[in-house]
Amino acid sequence: MKYCAYTSETLHKLPQLSEMTDEQVEAIRIVAAVYPFRVNSHVVENLIDWSNIPDDPMFRLSFPQAGMLDKADYVRIADLMRNDADPVVIRDTAKEIQMRMNPNPAGQMQMNTPVLDDEQLHGMQHKYRESVLFFPSEAQVCHAYCTYCFRWPQFSGLEEMKFANDNIMQLVAYVRSRPEVTDIIFTGGDPMVMSTESLRKYVAPLLEIPTLKAIRFGTKAISWWPYRFTSDPDADELVRLFSEITASGKHLAIMAHISHPREIERPEARQAVERIRSTGAVIRSQSPVVRHVNDDADTWRCLWQKQVQMGIIPYYMFLERDTGPKQYFEVPLVEALGIFNSAYSSISGLGRTVRGPSMSCLPGKVIVEDVTEINREKVFVLKFTQGRNPTWTNRTFFAEFDESATWIDELSPAFGRDEFFFEREMSRFTDN
Numbered sequence: 001m002k003y004c005a006y007t008s009e010t011l012h013k014l015p016q017l018s019e020m021t022d023e024q025v026e027a028i029r030i031v032a033a034v035y036p037f038r039v040n041s042h043v044v045e046n047l048i049d050w051s052n053i054p055d056d057p058m059f060r061l062s063f064p065q066a067g068m069l070d071k072a073d074y075v076r077i078a079d080l081m082r083n084d085a086d087p088v089v090i091r092d093t094a095k096e097i098q099m100r101m102n103p104n105p106a107g108q109m110q111m112n113t114p115v116l117d118d119e120q121l122h123g124m125q126h127k128y129r130e131s132v133l134f135f136p137s138e139a140q141v142c143h144a145y146c147t148y149c150f151r152w153p154q155f156s157g158l159e160e161m162k163f164a165n166d167n168i169m170q171l172v173a174y175v176r177s178r179p180e181v182t183d184i185i186f187t188g189g190d191p192m193v194m195s196t197e198s199l200r201k202y203v204a205p206l207l208e209i210p211t212l213k214a215i216r217f218g219t220k221a222i223s224w225w226p227y228r229f230t231s232d233p234d235a236d237e238l239v240r241l242f243s244e245i246t247a248s249g250k251h252l253a254i255m256a257h258i259s260h261p262r263e264i265e266r267p268e269a270r271q272a273v274e275r276i277r278s279t280g281a282v283i284r285s286q287s288p289v290v291r292h293v294n295d296d297a298d299t300w301r302c303l304w305q306k307q308v309q310m311g312i313i314p315y316y317m318f319l320e321r322d323t324g325p326k327q328y329f330e331v332p333l334v335e336a337l338g339i340f341n342s343a344y345s346s347i348s349g350l351g352r353t354v355r356g357p358s359m360s361c362l363p364g365k366v367i368v369e370d371v372t373e374i375n376r377e378k379v380f381v382l383k384f385t386q387g388r389n390p391t392w393t394n395r396t397f398f399a400e401f402d403e404s405a406t407w408i409d410e411l412s413p414a415f416g417r418d419e420f421f422f423e424r425e426m427s428r429f430t431d432n
Ligand SMILES: *Cc1c(COP(=O)(O)O)cnc(C)c1O
Pocket: 125, 127, 128, 131, 132, 133, 185, 360, 365, 385, 386
């Protein structure tokens, strides 16, 4: 397939434009002034069912929707655009809206930046003892953008919100100085937008570090551009690089972001999965539960079943982070738990490797385990699977039940307590 990308500037060239109403096209332009928009030929030709827009989940996942902006903000941008306002004014207005939308959730910029020899290492995050996130500077984009993406500030030209690093020797020095780090997670954007040559530059020196056990690539390319692994000019070279990683004795994990079964039903995606698996890499899948895209148990049952069948290991169901157009995508904790439990209990044990629904929040990764009654008080049972303090791992704690809560900061400790067990220590992390 020929790669064609469509953004707000090139939207008029989209062959399927006639499938949309004028209002839908205008909404895309208005919302895309604030949130990133980019789709490609694979998404529009093979994934979206144009006979079912705007409800089609693949359309909701990749095309901006009017509901993603507050009414007042929408009207402001719409008025500016209809009156042919100066692009600078539109950009400034968009920026003001962006800055109100919590562009830096969970303190990612201040709190997780590693330090080596008194130098802050930008483009890296080290939050959990065993794993370091690395943001290669060439991977600051994706093959297409998800409308719910929590990395949206990086793609929206908010320069101060970018994480990027091209200094592989800095990464190597840091990992060597921290033998407790067993995993490097390449993320972005999407590291699979990089050429194989660039990827090799980053990966090769890591294979020499004995304390490093696993290399992970977080990617949506299996869904957004499966040809990256099959027919792109350097696809064969990429597959060879994967084989070299596994041959070196390290585990190679492809952390695939898959939101809907349709994304992996296509033959192109099946071929990509087969090629990746032929290298000895293991594909694990993770994705948030989001309104309008995958907010029902049947979609998740089908997604996990299909993944198991294809040799993809279900890993995480996430909750949507508290950033950007959250009000459009959010699913209350209790509803997400219901979706998770219903899907989980309708698949065999092979798919029950998945954990969730999980919140990646300031103190750690917190799973909503259950809703139950203790001493006649209805509570959420919550559990850390990762903690900023490693001793929190697997600790259970309780919050008052709240039917509408969508994130941890809306919860109060159960049993009349003043604070959750980790809060005093958290304030030490955040105060300095
Ligand atoms: C999720 C996450 C990881 C990886 O955690 P695992 O549970 O090992 O998959 C690492 N760093 C950050 C910041 C994360 O959010």
